[in-house]
Amino acid sequence: MTGELSPIDKAKFVAAKRAAEFVEDGMRVGLGTGSTAAWLVRCLGEMVREDGLKIRGVPTSSRTAELARDVGIDVISLDEARWLDLTIDGADEFDADLSLIKGGGGALLQEKIVATASDQMIVIADAAKEVGHLGSFPLPVEVIPFGWQTSQALIEETLVSMDVMGRKTTLRMNGDRAFVTDEGNFILDLHLGRIGNARQLAMVVNQIPGVVENGLFIDICDQVVIGYGDGRVEVRDINAGTVSEDRLDFVEEENLFSDLGD
Numbered sequence: 001m002t003g004e005l006s007p008i009d010k011a012k013f014v015a016a017k018r019a020a021e022f023v024e025d026g027m028r029v030g031l032g033t034g035s036t037a038a039w040l041v042r043c044l045g046e047m048v049r050e051d052g053l054k055i056r057g058v059p060t061s062s063r064t065a066e067l068a069r070d071v072g073i074d075v076i077s078l079d080e081a082r083w084l085d086l087t088i089d090g091a092d093e094f095d096a097d098l099s100l101i102k103g104g105g106g107a108l109l110q111e112k113i114v115a116t117a118s119d120q121m122i123v124i125a126d127a128a129k130e131v132g133h134l135g136s137f138p139l140p141v142e143v144i145p146f147g148w149q150t151s152q153a154l155i156e157e158t159l160v161s162m163d164v165m166g167r168k169t170t171l172r173m174n175g176d177r178a179f180v181t182d183e184g185n186f187i188l189d190l191h192l193g194r195i196g197n198a199r200q201l202a203m204v205v206n207q208i209p210g211v212v213e214n215g216l217f218i219d220i221c222d223q224v225v226i227g228y229g230d231g232r233v234e235v236r237d238i239n240a241g242t243v244s245e246d247r248l249d250f251v252e253e254e255n256l257f258s259d260l261g262d
């Protein structure tokens, strides 16, 4: 089965597998959204079924909730958990400060709430997600449907006033309709090119009426587990830098590899 995995899927898998080692019995764990997070959920499901790991998982999307239940994880809501020991999630970009762009899968709102309500956030990513400057990946901004074009115009005006490089914004589509988030909102993707002051941008965008949240995660992530296509995996800590480098074997497990992606 492993021969069918692309290098990028191998990288995502090893990052997820390594990050699963941080999960301990009794933990309340935030479960991210996306293809890398889906590997994590499968790995944790296997640990629950095979090793008797006892955790409660708070999913960050309806997709993740469904997968988590399917693999045998005890799923609870954030209101039931109140506070989490650890959240593990993917990212679209991360930089040297472990600032992130998230929301490529449209789940940024729940992802940010869950990560913020956690003692620790670990990001799992393939090495291609590391960037010198955030912004090549379009920044997702969740807006309420009412007056979304007004919110879009206000965002564009704000980008001009902040002298941001790229100013194009697009409504995320799902076929010929607007993409709708789990919370019933729309996503505007901001094609910025390079974000100079991510902290300032995140604060200013969130002041605009109609904006619910943006995909910049600043001072939220504690560690990044970076996977490579050849099985190498690096753990990088916000305070200590690289804390470990290993190589993981690809485990021949039909159940993990049978349902790729999310």
Ligand SMILES: O=C(CO)[C@H](O)[C@H](O)COP(=O)(O)O
Binding pocket: 032, 033, 034, 035, 036, 037, 089, 090, 091, 092, 101, 102, 103, 104, 105, 106, 107, 108, 111
């Ligand atoms: O933020 C996200 C979803 O809203 C994802 O974590 C991000 O898009 C990365 O996805 P993938 O692991 O599929 O590359």
